Amino acid sequence: MRSFVWHPYTQMGDWKKFDVISKGKGMWLYDTDGNSLMDSVASMWCNVWGHSNKELTKAMIKQTKTLQHSSLFNLTNDKAESLARELITLAPQMHKVFYSDDGSTAMEISAKMALQYWHNIDKKKTKFVSLENGYHGDTIGTMSLGYVPLFFSKFKSVLFPVLRTPSPNRYRMPKGYSYEDFQEHCIDSIEKIFVKNSDIAAFVMESGAQLAGGVVVYPKDFQKKVSKLCKKHDVLFILDEIATGFGRLGSMIEYQAQQSIPDIVSYGKMLSGGYLPLAATLANKKVYDSFLGEYKDMKHFFHGHTFTGNPLACATALSNISLYKKYNLIYKIKKRAAQMQSYIDTISGLKLVGDVRHKGMMMGIELVTDKSKKTPISPDKKIPQKIFTEAKKHGIYQRTLGNIIMIVPPLAISEQELDYMMRGIIKTIKNVTHLA
Template identity: 35%
Template sequence: MEAPRAMNYSGSAPVPEYDFSRLWMPFTYHRDMVESPPIVIEKGSGIYIYDTEGRGYIDAIGSWWVSIFGHCNPVIDAAIRDQLDKIEHVMMAGFVSKPALLLSHRLGDILPDKSMRIFYSDDGSTSVEVALKIALQYHALRGRNRSEFVALDGGYHGDTLGAMSVGSIPQYHTIFHDTFKKQNFADSPYCYRCPAGCNSSTCNAECMDSLKKIFEEKNEKIAGCIFEPMVQGASGMRVYPDKVLRRIFDLCSEYNIITIADEVAMGLGRTGKMFACDHAGRIPDIMCLAKGLTGGYLPLSATVVKDFIFHEFSGDYRSGKIFNHGHTFTGNPLAAAAACASLELITSYNIPASMQGTINHFALKMKEFLDYDLVGDVRTLGMVGAIELVKNRNTKEKLPPDSRIAYKTCMKALNYGLLIRPLGDVIYFMPPYIITDEQMDNMLYLTHKALKETIDAERSSL
């Protein structure tokens, strides 16, 4: 049989390629898409992405927090190309691909507990779903009826139904809490607007008194406590002190609650430690990893559990001790090859220790945004940065909802070749680890330019 001819999808594009009428974009108001159609990206290199007209943009958010080594990294490129010549998919039931097996050891070598077991799935949401199911079944196997979870207000753990039940950002979750399921929520460790009315420099993590209260009232019903260590990402990069994280762990230990650390966004060096929980010197019972795991190339996640949890699932077919969960693309060899290469880069670049100079430079330069009277708070941790905009810095009064200063700033920044994104009234940065000080200075200079011009244009309407 004659082999089919390869189709050419590159080169000059037909007109329908730029017709967006069939696309439903995530996290996008339709009217915004109509008024500002998506920019079609053709290629990338390092910290830059390029559209079909050849315009370059600094990718200051790592394409949704995943491209930790930039775009088209030659090491990861080569790993995927090499695997393409071998096999593209292997079902992970009775079989395992060589890259998936190798990844379990490379990831295991950097885990805080070398005896932890690794369960693969597809993305951050599914890694959380896996964690929740493991915690529920763990208790069931031990004869306990524990069916509820505790999470933190302002938390985000993914968009699947189980993950949304432990998330608490109104615009994302309210409708699903009302119609599906809502778990128990302690206060957010939101230092700029502390729910306990404390100052982060002198507090004793009083915001977690609310967590203690839930444990006191519902201890025997709680299957686990899930949290984003050190930074609540989607609610506006809310950075909180390590003493708060330590108190979360201490309370969970006191009440014998399984800890589930959602390290999907902040793990693998992002906060200046290999894992965000390292800031507290604690090891969670279950940890969720994704995003930067493959360097942003292919979807892959890992739910990592301590051995005492895995032990409860260890039995023969008569015991009923089995975790009946799996995804079609679990442990996909192409994604696993990319992840092996990404972890190789983390090791060879000595991440995160080698980034400390860049991290210090970033923190210092970010403070300059406090010169704007509409900037209420500037927060950084590792390679995470955020600027929270307010109407009145002294009272912390929020901007009018219709002002959309952060959104307009980000749209204006595109005109200057900079990709940044808003989270409500927050402008944030999650740049690739490979960014240089000079590139970072340019990233922040362009942000200053876009922010100043936006504030000047909108001030009269505030």
């Protein structure tokens, strides 16, 4: 049957048909042809408990029966209130929660909040600085903040200028540096920009690691140093925990693990357990207070979405957070993370594997044609599609980031399930070697 769906980041001409997923249960997705696939990317990095979790679906059904949607314009609702309280309890350095629908909108909000903050306090600070290869979403504003050249060069003409500093990518750092020297260079580059420009509104980065821009796990103290530089130079520090918070890298609130303190921080993806679109941008008291004043001052935040604070999504997120506590998920993640780590040597030894980068429940496996030269595999080899097809043969749903295999399982995956997934990925890499 003809399909009218246009798929994201997909060369539609390469795909004759897409498997139709009709059911999800635990770590498994089931298609209409009767195949089962283990979800190795947590349905785009957001699923926490696996599919059809009883407690989450019960919370959703209960909320559906009482209030499906009511806006936060002039009104509030108990679920949006309770969730905001929970989030501020988890992140006590923050003061208020602004809701939106997805990671991109949450990051747009961060940027607008920062700009309006400086406007509200009558300071002319309008520039943004971010790390090279950061990723903060696909809207015009977030493509400007986090610029991945391969994805966004087509849209460059309409993106606003952002100053960029090098990211501490150990695998692909410029020649002539030791890793320690390169880290220092990255930090120095930030400080130089801060010193040279007195009109920097904010520094923006993913918290703990960059994912979509190539998987760069920050070295120890990197984020802490950036946080300190921002305070020293009166620059707002905006963190993006959309993909890396809520346990993905092993901590509920990643900025705490990094000993850094943002002024503004955003969550999405796993916030609702990965079941409903919901995101939240948290601001500290300094930022929030600048928006207070007389109505005529027009200092209030000029932003809002139809589904801001949607009670159904908030009820699901409340249930999700209660399950983290009930099942001590963060503790379990640490064990699963160690299990993932135990596979690194085997994976690194495979012919196609240039580098393995891992933290918590996230592993990026970069495939290359020549290990010693780190030569990227040419796009005409169509590696992403080959990996997808081969992984399916081993019962796994896999979506790569270009030539990087992403293992980003639902956080509550069991020991046996994770072994199945890791072994399937290893077999997949071995079997595509001759195709690369």
